[in-house]
Amino acid sequence: MLIVPCPNCGPRNAADLRYVGESRPRPDPNSASAKEWRAYLYERANPAGLLRETWYCRSGCRRYFTLERDTVTNEFTNPPTPVAKLGKRP
Amino acid sequence: MTRLPPQPGEVIDRSRPVDFTWNGRAMSGFAGDTIASALTAGGVRVVSRSMKYRRPRGYMSNDYWDPNGLVQVGDDPNVRSAHRLIEPDMAVEAQNVWPSLEHDLRAVTGLASRFLTAGFYYKTFMRPMWLWPTYEKVLSTFSPGGRIDLDTPHRYHDKRYTHPDVVVAGGGPAGMAAALAVAETGAMVLLVEHGHRLGGHLLWGDDHDRTLAAELAAAVEAAGVEVLVDSTVTGRYEDNWTAIVQRNHPVAVERLIKARAKVLIAAPGLIERPYVFDGNDKPGVMLSGAVRRFVNMHAVRPGSTAVVFTANSDGDAAAADLERAGVEVTVVDARRGEGIVRALGGSTSVKGVELADGRMLDCDLLVTAAGWTAPTSLLNMSGDRPVYDDAAARFFPSVPIGNVLATGGLAGDGNPDELIEHARATGRLAAARARAVSHRLQAATARAQPVEGEAPGWPPDIRPALPRDPHPALFRSTTHGVVDFSEDVSSKDMVGAAAEGYDSVELLKRYTTATMGPSQGKLETVNTVAVLAEARGQTIAEVGTTVWRPPYAPVTMGALGGRLFEPVRVSSVHPWHEANGATFMLAGQWIRPDHYGDPAGEVRNTRQNVGIMDVTPLGKLDLRGPDVPKLLSHLYTNKWMKLAVGSVRYGIMCAEDGVILDDGVTGRLGEQHYMMTTTSSGAATVWEWAENWLQTEHPDWRVHVTPVTSGYTSINVAGPKSRSLMRRLAGDVDLDPDAFRYMQVRTATVAGIPDCFMWRIGFTGELSFELHVPAGHGLAVWEGLLEAGEDLGIRPFGVEAQRIMRLEKGHFIVGQDTDGLTKAPAVGLRHLIKLDKDDFAGKPELAWALEDTSAPVLVAIQPTHHGRVVPDEAAQIVRPGTDEIIGRITSSRMSPSLHRSVCLGQVLPEVSDPGTELTVVMLDGRRITARVMEHHAHFDPDGMRVRG
C-alpha cells in the first residue's frame, strides 16, 4: 500500500486518506461556459508522469492537501501543501 | 516398509507414532513426518492423477512446490502434502480421481490425447455456442482442485499489522545470517521461514551443514530475532507493504501479517529445476533435493535401485545419501557428457532408463540434478527484471532496489563463508538503510519522538559481489517430456504452440497455460523459456522471462478475510428496541427497528394518537462561527442569510454536476450556532463536502463543523396527540401553536434532561416534534415518553411506518426517489433553486437544468382500476401498447390511511401532467394502468395536520 505524506500527520497509509483526484481550479460559476464547466467536472489529464493531486486525510487530521506525484514511480516529488495555502482559483 | 534406521539429521520423533488414513486406509508415521514422507515410508508411490491426461503421479520435488502432491485433508482442499505435517486421525485423500486413484476411468488414450494439446480450451470447445453448458461440465472435470465443503465451520483467522525495521524472507543460512546482522545493530527484525524450521538446505545436508544450521539458529534465538516458521512472505507491495501468512499461530488457524518493512531482505534460496525428457512424470522420477529430504530428514528410502543423473554437487550428494541408505546407485554424470533420453516402464512406476549412449538400466528411482531456478518473485514485485546468466544457467537480479536487498542463492554462489559474509553485509546494509528511513519517518510525524541531528544519508551498497558457479545448461533431453506438471503441458505442446505463432513468452504462457497452474512457475518457468528459446533458435536471454506476481505461495481465502471487521452502529435506545420485539434492518451501518410487528398499525396509531420513532441515525452537524450563513448558502440551493434564531429551514444540496446530493433541515440555535441535519446515509459525505469548501475555496470563512450525530438521541414524536404529550414532559417550553410554530426550534429540558432541543417539522405529515436528547440520557427520555403517553395511546413506530407515511405525504427520499442523474429541478422544488445568489455548489448546472425540458420529473402516481395492487418498486412505466420505457416507479406502498396503493415515480415530462394515464409493467409482466396525481402528497395535500 502506498504511503502518502500528509503535511500534518506525516506519512500515512493511503487507505487512511481519500483520494480526491487531480487538482483542478474551479471556473467562475457565473461566467463559465458549459464546455468549461464540464471540463472541470469530467475531464482529467491522467498523465504518465508528474501529477498535482488532492487528498483528504480522512482518518487523521481531516485536512485537504495537494501534492505532486509521479504516476509512473509513485514518488512524491513535492512537499505536500495544505490546499488553502494555494489560494483561491489558481 | 522403507523406513530407514535412525538418521543423524532426522526430524521425526520415533517415540511418537501418529495414525492417519490415506483414501480410507489406515497409515502410520511419526511426529515430524510430512504426509509425503509418511506415505512414502508406507510404500505409497502414486498420490495423484495429472490434470488433463489423468496420468498417475508420484512425489517429484518433495517440498511445498511439488505439483504432484496436492491432496485433500478432511475439508481442506489442495493441501501441499510434502509440506503439511501429519496429525493424529488426519483423513488424507487423493483429489479429483474417479472412481479411484488406482483406476481413473478418465485416463486418456493416445488417440484422444490429440484433443488436449496446447490451446485445447480455445480449439476444441468453442463451437457451437449452444453446447457451452455441456463443454463447461467436461472442462470442469479437468479442474485439478480438491473438494470444497460448504459446511466447513467458521474458524478463527487473525490479522496483524507490524512495522519492523527489516523483514527477512527465508530462514536458510543466508536469511539467518542476515537477520542476525540486523539484530546486532539493535534494529527490529522479523525472520520468516516457509518451512517448519530454520536451516534451509542445510537441514538435508551433511553433518557439517547441520552443525552450521544449528549454530546459526541458536544465535538467531539468542539475539532476540522474531522468528516465524511455517510462514510465508507472499507478496511485496508499494512502499514495502509486505504480506506474510503465518500458519503456526497458537490460537488462529492462520494469521495474515501486514508488515510495513523499512527494508526487505529476499533470501528464499534456490528451487531445483526438473529436467525435460520422455517419461519424466512417471512415479519414481525425482529431483535430487527430494531424495535428500526423504533420506536425511525423514529416514525414508524412496527406492531400491536408483539411477542418478547429475550435473552438480547436490546430485553427487544425493547419490552418496542413497548409497548410505542401502540403495543400489548408478551415476550418470552430465559434466562428463553423459545423458538420459527417456524413462522406461509402466504408468505407475519408472522401471528403467535409456541413456544417451544407448544403454538401458533397470531402476525404480530416477533422480535428476539438472540445475536451479532463482525464485526472484519478491524482487519482481519490487520492480526488478531478472537477467539470464549463461555460465551459471540461471537468472539473477539486475535492478538495484533501495529497500529490497537480495542475498543467498538469489545473489550468487561461493563457499559457506563467502555466502554468510554476504548475508551479514546485507543485514548491516539493511539495518543502516532502515535507520535512515526511520529517521525520516520520525522527523515527519508530529506525534513521534523527536529525532536528533541531520537525517542520515542513504547508505550505499558496497557489498562485494558473490561469485557465480558455472553450471551446465541442461533443460531438455533429445526427447519431449512434461514441462508444466500442474497443467500437463509438454515441451511438444510448446513447440507446436510456437509454430502456431504463439512465440512470445507471455503469449505462449497464456495459450498453453504453462506456469499458470498451482505451481505458478516455481518449477517450470525456466524450462518454458528454454523450450521456447530452442524452438525460436534464440538464447534464453533473448527470449526473457515472465514476470512473477503475488502471491509467492497460495493464500487461503480465510487468511485474506482475516477477522472480519464489519462495524455496526446503534442508538442509545437500541437495548429497548431489542427488548420490545423490534424487527431490525440494516441501513448502511446502522441497525434500526424496521417495525415492531405491525407497520400498518403503527401508521394508523400515529395518524390517530401519537407515535414515537428513534431517528438517531439522522445526520447532525454542529455549525459554529460568524460565517455559517455563507456556508449554508453555498451548500444548499436556497437562501440562508436571513434565517432567524429559533427558526428551521429545509434545503437540498447538489453536487457540482447539479445532481441531488442530500437534503434536510437546518435550525438556528443561537447567534452563531446552527444545527444541520442530513440524511442518515449522507452525514459523512456532507461533512467532508462542507470541509472541502471551507478548506479549499473559502479558507477565510470562520466556521467550525463538528459531527454530533450520535451525541444526540433523536426521537420523532408524531401524531395529533403529540402536543399533549410534550406538554407533560417539556413544561418549560411554551408549546402553544402560535408560540412554537411549524419550522421552529426550541431548547428544552425534557423529562428532566436539560440541553435538549426540538423542532417542529413533519416528514410523516403529522403534527410532530423532533426531540434531540443528549445521548447518555436518550434511553431515559424514550422510556419517559412511553410512560407519560400511555393513556394517549402512544406506540413506537419503525422505519417502515415512517416510509409509508412519508410516501402518503409525497416526500421523496434522496437515493430512493432520486438517482445519480436526478438534478434538483426534477423533484418539484424549482422554487428552492435561487439563481440570484452569487455562488453555490452546482449553480451553473442547475441554471441549465432549469431550462432543460427533457429530463424526467418526479410525480405522484396511483393505480386506477387496481387500487389494491401495489406496483413493484423499480417497475417500468412504458408507452401504452409498446415496450418503450418512459419512466419507473421509485416508491410504492399500500397506504393504511387511504386504503389504496400510492406511488412516487420518475416519468418523462411529456407524461407528467396531472391526470395522464400511465402503463406500469409489473415484474410478472402484467400491465396495469395508473394516473399522475396533481400533488406529490396523496394524503393531506394542504398540510393542515402538520401545521396544527
Add this chain to the structure above:
Amino acid sequence: MLTSTRTECGSVAELPAFESPVSRSFVSSEGASTEPRRSGAALTLHDVSATTKIIVRAGPETAAHHQLHASFGTSRTEEGVLVVGQRPDEWIILGPADPSRALVDRLDRSGHVSVIDHTHSRALFRLTGAEAASVLEKLCSLDWNDHMTPDGAAVSASVAKVTCDIVRDDLDGTRSYLISCDRSYGQYLFDAILDARHEFGVGPAGGPVG
C-alpha cells in the same frame, strides 16, 4: 426561551445515570467507571465513556490556541485533566466534569473559538497493559512502537474500521491507551477490542477467559 442549545459543559452528576454505549449487562462488574481500576491482569479494557470530553477549536490567531499549549499530536495533563492536541487547531479535554469545565472556563474565548461538549458523542475506552500495543496491532495499521507513538502521543486512525482518536496515556509506567470513537460504534468497538485481546488470555473484566 431559546438562547443557545446547551450549557457547554453541563455536569451530569445530578441527572439520571449516564448510559454508556456499552451494554450494562456485559460489563456489570465495571459499569461505566470514570477511573481506570487497578487490576492484577496483564491487560485490561475499561469502559470510561462517562468521562467528560470537551472539544475546543481555536485557530493560531486566538489566545485560546496558545493557552491550550499542547501541539498537534501531543498531550499534557493539567490538574488531573488531559489536554490533547487531537487535530490541527483542535483539542479534546478529557477528565472529571468539574476540573474539565474549570479548565475550559479559564480559556480566553475571544475570536473564533468553539467549545463543544462531546461527552455524549463519543465512547471512550482505556486499554492498559504491557501487551496493549500488541492488541492495537491487530486492529490498526499504525506503528505503536515507542519511537513513533511515545507516551503522550495523540493520533487519529482507523481501529477495526472505525475512525478513532487515540491517546497514549501510560499509568505508572504501564502502557495505556485511551481510545474514543463515535458513540454509536461503542459496543462494536468494545467487542472488537475484546476479541483482539482474546489470545492474550484475559477476559472483559481483566480476569482469565471463562
